[in-house]
Amino acid sequence: MANTPQAKKRIRRNDRRAEINGNRVSRIRTFIKKVETALTTGDKTAAAAALAAAQPELFRGVAKGVIHKNTASRKFQRLSKRVAALA
Template sequence: MANTPQARKRIRRNDRRAEINTNRVSRIRSFVKKVEAALEGGDKTAAADALKAAQPELARGVARGVLHKNTASRKLSRLTKRVAAL
């Protein structure tokens, strides 16, 4: 258990940051799922619009440090390829 005031504060801060980061990752996943749902439906315009909305969310996740740069790039690339294939 944390004994110093600094260690106790770090625990409090880590808990708050973990909650915020969980919400950010969840939001990104929701945007990606919207693209995948449009792809499953076969609607190219809806998929393209959803992809256009998901792209900045992925970039924001990288900027905030909740996603690795290469992970976001890979997800975006794969989604773009699938939308283009429709």
């Protein structure tokens, strides 16, 4: 258990950051699910629009440090390959 004021503050700060970061990751997942839903319905225009909306969310997560750059690139690449295959 934390005894020093600094350690107590660090626990409070970590809890706040974990909540914020969790919300960011959840938001990214939601955008990715929208693309996957559009892909399963086979609607290329909706999938392309959802992918265009998901791309800045993914890389905002990279900028905020909640996901790794290569992870975001890999996810975006795989989604865009699937959208392009709908043609």
